[in-house]
Amino acid sequence: MESNKTLGEFIIENQQEFKYSSGELSRLFNSIKLAAKVVSHKVNKAGLVDIVGGVGGKNIQGEDQQKLDVYANDIFIETLINRQIVCGITSEENDDFISVQGSDNSNTNKYILLMDPLDGSSNIDVNVSVGTIFSVYRRISEIGTPVVLEDFLQPGINQVAAGYVIYGTSTMLVYTTGHGVNGFTLNPAIGTFYLSHPKIKFPEKSTIYSVNDGNYTHFPEGIKDFIRYCRQEGEDRPYTSRYIGSLVSDMHRNMLKGGVYLYPNTRSNNGKLRLLYECNPMAFITEQAGGKASDGKSRIMEIEPQSLHQRVPFYSGSIKMVEKVEEFIAKSK
Ligand code: AHM
Numbered sequence: 001m002e003s004n005k006t007l008g009e010f011i012i013e014n015q016q017e018f019k020y021s022s023g024e025l026s027r028l029f030n031s032i033k034l035a036a037k038v039v040s041h042k043v044n045k046a047g048l049v050d051i052v053g054g055v056g057g058k059n060i061q062g063e064d065q066q067k068l069d070v071y072a073n074d075i076f077i078e079t080l081i082n083r084q085i086v087c088g089i090t091s092e093e094n095d096d097f098i099s100v101q102g103s104d105n106s107n108t109n110k111y112i113l114l115m116d117p118l119d120g121s122s123n124i125d126v127n128v129s130v131g132t133i134f135s136v137y138r139r140i141s142e143i144g145t146p147v148v149l150e151d152f153l154q155p156g157i158n159q160v161a162a163g164y165v166i167y168g169t170s171t172m173l174v175y176t177t178g179h180g181v182n183g184f185t186l187n188p189a190i191g192t193f194y195l196s197h198p199k200i201k202f203p204e205k206s207t208i209y210s211v212n213d214g215n216y217t218h219f220p221e222g223i224k225d226f227i228r229y230c231r232q233e234g235e236d237r238p239y240t241s242r243y244i245g246s247l248v249s250d251m252h253r254n255m256l257k258g259g260v261y262l263y264p265n266t267r268s269n270n271g272k273l274r275l276l277y278e279c280n281p282m283a284f285i286t287e288q289a290g291g292k293a294s295d296g297k298s299r300i301m302e303i304e305p306q307s308l309h310q311r312v313p314f315y316s317g318s319i320k321m322v323e324k325v326e327e328f329i330a331k332s333k
């Protein structure tokens, strides 16, 4: 484990990897890591202060918002707006996108940020890890004008960076700019992220499957077949079932230990996870770690988004396992 390289040093050293190298990305990451540290501090204190629980509001999907969701959302948005680093932000917790143009439309920044500020927040009051997921794109509309919806509805293949922060037994920031995936662990004593997981790759041998088994009866036949296959005796089967119910934690574990994450559609819905805030960034990271991310038929990152809060079925993990999922889905038709 390389323990003495900080995230700041790593970004500067690897700036040439970022094709639009102009210092903007480092400034953007400085803001993300600052906001992440503030949220991490708050999440770690969640059991100590009376901050856990709903605030009575519902987000766009009609789900109860937890206080910490709102807090994390505000911190990330404020940090980015105050530093005038991006020209637009959209969040799973907001109905619409935010244009960061300044009062005189003078903002000439090129990047927009999409985020799920605190994913898995229903886990907070039982002390289970949660995470922040983010994704960065270059705007497609003209610089200096207010951002438009089309800037945010770009396919995942246009991402220039994506990452997540996991608030777990330790706080980690994992990201990619399209040149592999690297993980940094926060030393809370001095507030610095250190490179702890360089060049993360899915292991060759993958034996974990992660799915909310309680929904089994509603899953498409192909997914039921895949789950039965996971449970059967075979060369390296039955596989191990692990499901935390916190996407960042489930994906993080599967990437390090080897496995597949499934959130299927059912007869009545198109899955739960949001294409822009959860699936695209996780798909970018998965692919960069040598894995594959699919909606069962097509590559997640090639889906043309139709709306900000669109949901898609999501299968992401080691290539062989995701191909097996696709194979069962194709066979069941
Ligand atoms: P959230 O964004 O409202 O927190 O919901 C997303 C979370 C993911 O972290 C997790 O993988 C999934 O919902 C779990 O859903 P379920 O409880 O239906 O299994």
Ligand code: MG
Residues within 6 Å of the ligand: 092, 116, 118, 119, 120, 278
């Ligand atoms: Mg979420």
